[in-house]
Amino acid sequence: xxxxxVGSVAFDAVETPFGKRDKMLGGAATHFALSASFYTDVRVVxxxxxxxxxxxxxxxxxxxxxxxxxxxxxxxxxxxxRGRYDYDLNTAHTxxxxxxxxxxxxxxxxxxxxxxxLVFLANIQPDLQREVREQVRGAELVGxxxxxxxxxxxxxxxxxxxxxxxxxxxNDAEARHLTGEPNLIKAARKILxxxxxxxxxxxxxxxxxxxxxxxxxxxxAYPLESVFDPTGAGxxxxxxxxxxxxxxxxxxxxxxxxxxxxGSVMASFNVEExxxxxxxxxxxxxxxxxxxxxxxxxxxxxxxxxxxxxxSAT
Ligand code: AMP
Numbered sequence: 001x002x003x004x005x006v007g008s009v010a011f012d013a014v015e016t017p018f019g020k021r022d023k024m025l026g027g028a029a030t031h032f033a034l035s036a037s038f039y040t041d042v043r044v045v046x047x048x049x050x051x052x053x054x055x056x057x058x059x060x061x062x063x064x065x066x067x068x069x070x071x072x073x074x075x076x077x078x079x080x081x082r083g084r085y086d087y088d089l090n091t092a093h094t095x096x097x098x099x100x101x102x103x104x105x106x107x108x109x110x111x112x113x114x115x116x117x118l119v120f121l122a123n124i125q126p127d128l129q130r131e132v133r134e135q136v137r138g139a140e141l142v143g144x145x146x147x148x149x150x151x152x153x154x155x156x157x158x159x160x161x162x163x164x165x166x167x168x169x170x171n172d173a174e175a176r177h178l179t180g181e182p183n184l185i186k187a188a189r190k191i192l193x194x195x196x197x198x199x200x201x202x203x204x205x206x207x208x209x210x211x212x213x214x215x216x217x218x219x220x221a222y223p224l225e226s227v228f229d230p231t232g233a234g235x236x237x238x239x240x241x242x243x244x245x246x247x248x249x250x251x252x253x254x255x256x257x258x259x260x261x262x263g264s265v266m267a268s269f270n271v272e273e274x275x276x277x278x279x280x281x282x283x284x285x286x287x288x289x290x291x292x293x294x295x296x297x298x299x300x301x302x303x304x305x306x307x308x309x310x311x312s313a314t
Contacts, residue, residue: 003036003246004113005029006045006132007122007145007235008102009052009070010079012275016229017087024275025056027079028123028145031232034279035239035266036120037063038287040246043113045069045132046124047105049076059276069113076101089230089271090204091173097149102128109135118246121165122235123147126158133164141251143167143242144196145234151178162194167256169200169238184209198256200241200263202234210260217257219298222268222290229274233267236279240266265290 012026033042043066048056050072060067082096107128119136121129121144133142144165150158151174158178162168168191172184181187184201188211191199199211205227209218241263248255265287272278 002040002117003120003242004043004045004116004136005032005036005120005122006107006129007032007124008079009044009046009048010081012231013082014229014231014274016085016089018228019274021274025059026081026232026275028235030276031235031270032120032122032239033060033065034063034276035236036243036246037065038282038284039243042066043069043116045107045109045113047071047073047101049073049078049101052078059280062280069110073101083231085230089227092230094149107132118242119143120238120242121145121161122238126150126154126161130161130164133161141166141245143169143238145169145238147174148177159194162191162196165196167198167200168196169202169241171202171204171234175201200260202237204230208237208260208264210256212253215253217260219260219264222264222294224268224271227271230271231275233271236270237263237267261291261294265294
């Protein structure tokens with residue numbers, strides 16, 4: 001198994017200016033795993049209650065996602081999140097978070113899970129993220145995401161976890177909030193000083209940026225006319241990013257730059273419909289088509305400009 005993810009598997013209630021759902025399958029690990037499953041084999045570590053039924057299991061099964069390490073608690077309730085987006089779809093307003101079965105969760109990984117090559121610590125309590133990280137000691141690359149909820153309630157633990165990962169993938173508001181640094185470049189430098197070799201900053205409709213200790217790379221978002229529900233866009237981005245990396249041998253900067261494009265392509269599909277609906281129906285042809293469009297969109301030739309030579313030619 002090449003890619004392991006720990007994070008929330010959830011029921012979400014979401015309202016956007018374009019519609020609402022009272023209860024749909026969600027969770028950071030869910031969106032991540034669905035997206036990554038287009039690139040590699042994925043295994044999910046997490047916990048659900050017995051309200052998690054066949055219909056939900058089917059979503060994972062359809063994409064061959066391994067749920068052996070997804071614990072089920074009899075009589076327990078699955079993690080629940082309620083959020084609202086206004087016309088600024090870049091900002092999620094959390095109305096309710098019920099940890100439920102995650103409150104007492106102790107991740108205990110199977111041997112297969114412990115041998116994963118890549119690991120993603122998706123959004124969940126940072127102590128849990130670290131407990132999983134410590135059980136996969138041989139991993140070649142470990143990524144991490146988080147959100148304001150954990151930055152506010154468990155900041156010290158979160159920083160300890162960041163120290164033991166290779167790539168942090170968070171959004172711009174979270175990077176500022178986490179570091180207390182309004183300037184994004186300074187915030188990035190501070191996060192990299194804690195230990196990771198790379199930081200990916202997701203910027204919603206404005207694209208994403210990759211910071212390393214000695215380089216910077218940025219891409220726009222795919223231009224979409226209809227964005228319906230941004231829930232899970234960040235996790236879907238991370239799924240494309242890490243999933244693609246799991247599919248290549250060499251995890252160098254060139255691979256990370258391509259992974260940024262795959263992440264953006266996947267996120268662009270996710271936001272077109274509610275929850276997991278669009279990504280579930282996605283095809284490789286659709287992914288490759290948007291990848292090509294990205295290349296066209298961001299390509300330009302280098303033509304050195306010489307003012308004197310130009311003037312004498314005219
Ligand atoms: P995003 O990709 O940032 O839009 O993540 C959305 C997903 O994160 C939703 O499907 C929620 O179930 C999940 N979520 C929301 N709050 C939390 C939290 N505090 N911890 C873990 N997962 C969460």
